[in-house]
Amino acid sequence: MKIVRIILLVIGALIAIVLIAPLFVKNEYSIKRDIVINKPKQEVFSYVKLLRNQDHYSKWLLLDPGMQKDFRGEDGTVGFVYAWESEEAGKGEQEIKGITEGERLDLEIRFVKPFESIAKTPMITEGVSENQTKVTWGMEGESPYPFNLMNLFMEGMLGKDLETSLATLKENLER
Numbered sequence: 519m520k521i522v523r524i525i526l527l528v529i530g531a532l533i534a535i536v537l538i539a540p541l542f543v544k545n546e547y548s549i550k551r552d553i554v555i556n557k558p559k560q561e562v563f564s565y566v567k568l569l570r571n572q573d574h575y576s577k578w579l580l581l582d583p584g585m586q587k588d589f590r591g592e593d594g595t596v597g598f599v600y601a602w603e604s605e606e607a608g609k610g611e612q613e614i615k616g617i618t619e620g621e622r623l624d625l626e627i628r629f630v631k632p633f634e635s636i637a638k639t640p641m642i643t644e645g646v647s648e649n650q651t652k653v654t655w656g657m658e659g660e661s662p663y664p665f666n667l668m669n670l671f672m673e674g675m676l677g678k679d680l681e682t683s684l685a686t687l688k689e690n691l692e693r
Contacts, residue, residue: 550656
């Protein structure tokens with residue numbers, strides 16, 4: 519009986535922590551990573567502006583070679599939608615919401631599975647020199663209570679994925 523009471527107390531304490539801790543965590547998250555690519559700014563921007571090119575550098579899209587994909591609109595233009603469904607990468611879509619030619623691509627990702635969520639994922643290109651471009655890729659969004667507890671881990675999880683994707687982008691473009 520004493521062991522059952524201890525187990526119930528431990529379970530109750532864990533539940534309390536999961537419900538109380540999110541009260542002290544922000545609902546918003548914002549992650550950014552950047553890399554310098556040894557190519558001219560316009561060449562880099564022209565490549566990242568086409569969402570279909572993410573098949574060659576996005577860690578998430580490289581997870582499942584058999585991923586089902588659907589495209590709506592003209593790639594590289596506002597309104598283009600790249601949708602995916604996969605056991606490995608879940609289900610969702612991303613849409614080009616805005617383009618500042620040669621400088622910025624504003625994307626919105628709408629996740630459906632494994633959980634519903636919307637995130638803004640801007641990609642910014644800045645000329646460092648004539649043949650070098652800094653690419654900054656970010657992700658920002660909100661997580662409702664109590665799921666905002668996951669925001670404590672977003673920087674590490676998503677940041678590492680962005681770093682991997684940017685390193686692959688650099689490798690592909692510098693080849």
